[in-house]
Amino acid sequence: MNAFSNSRTVSADTAESTEFEAVLERAVTAVKGAGEHLRERYDVGARPGDLDGIVRAIYANDEAVLALIKQPLLKARPGSQWVEDELASGVLPEGEWWVVDTAEGNINHIHGMGEWGVTATLVRDNAPLLTVVYLPLTGDTYTALRGRGALLNGEPLRSSAKADLRAALVGTGQAKPGEDAEALRRMGATVTAMLINALVVRVSVPATMQLIHVASGRMDAFWQFSDVRSGLLPGALLVSEAGGTVTDTRGEPWSLASDDFLASAPGLHAQAVDVLSDLS
Incomplete structure (x- = not known):
């Protein structure tokens, strides 16, 4: 669901x-x-x-x-x-x-x-x-x-109106200490890919502090290779209710059963998925 x-x-x-x-x-x-x-x-x-x-x-x-x-x-x-x-x-x-x-x-x-x-x-x-x-x-x-x-x-609140990933401020980060090595490898690969394709990449914690920026239109996308509920649920609802798009990194519907997460401005969501999906 x-x-x-x-x-x-x-x-x-x-x-x-x-x-x-x-x-x-x-x-x-x-x-x-x-x-x-x-x-x-x-x-x-x-x-x-x-x-x-x-x-x-x-x-x-x-x-x-x-x-x-x-x-x-x-x-x-x-x-x-x-x-x-x-x-x-x-x-x-x-x-x-x-x-x-x-x-x-x-x-x-x-x-x-x-x-x-x-x-x-x-x-x-x-x-x-x-x-x-x-x-x-x-x-x-x-x-x-x-x-x-x-x-x-x-x-x-209203999410960003940007439609060009090359103009986007995007972010990611660890969900918790001691993350699985494979999740960290994926995160590193996608950071590199976003550094090439987006304007600026932030890597910081916690997730909620970045997701409130996505909901407010100050940031344009956030992704994470984790499903820690408390770090994603507040921002996911805020982004969605602010008109943003919430899926997994392949563009499929996100739920608590998902392995990873993407929240973005609707106008550049497909571009973000294109960058992330091959590395997810």
Whole structure:
């Protein structure tokens, strides 16, 4: 199932739409509250000295934010369930699930860098219904409700109008540490191919921080050889609801069962697939 191909044209009925608007409002409150706590833990001068220190800092952030966000989100949608492993991938069981990253870009946060936030996506039967991405350092809140568009601080988002890959700013990155060697080889090959075919290539983490740029039209495409749910679902829904195109790297419908991912401006999607598909 492609969760994104018709999200702008098929809306839930009025009663359900109103119901999920209320859930989204409560989710925004929960995510922003958790994000402010994460901001209090932020130190621009942080410089962890070794792997053990990095791991301790990452877990400490996750545990601190989880204590604040889990119960409010579950209460926002009674009967929903919680995905425990934020780095997990693949198809979820039927029903409604919260897919949450308590510190998206945690590695940046603990190194005193600025690209991090808190995300939460409500998924029903493997299709995202709504998402919230909050960036505490800027105060920006990105939201999307399926079939109702994507917003930044309440204002509509629109993906890029570019139609020429040679003018495109594109990006990719690791989904998590310890990626499969074959996935990293593919990523390196596609970076080279995009350096030849696109204008500029960014390689950075996390995925959500690049996908909000694609949804906003500031970037033109993002691809990744991974299916980590929490890194892709928020941005996938935002891009789709902003008028962008979401598929795998061969141009086939993307879902949680897919092996890889591509989100782009619709006018250059076919060109991006041409570059990526031979190397995927």
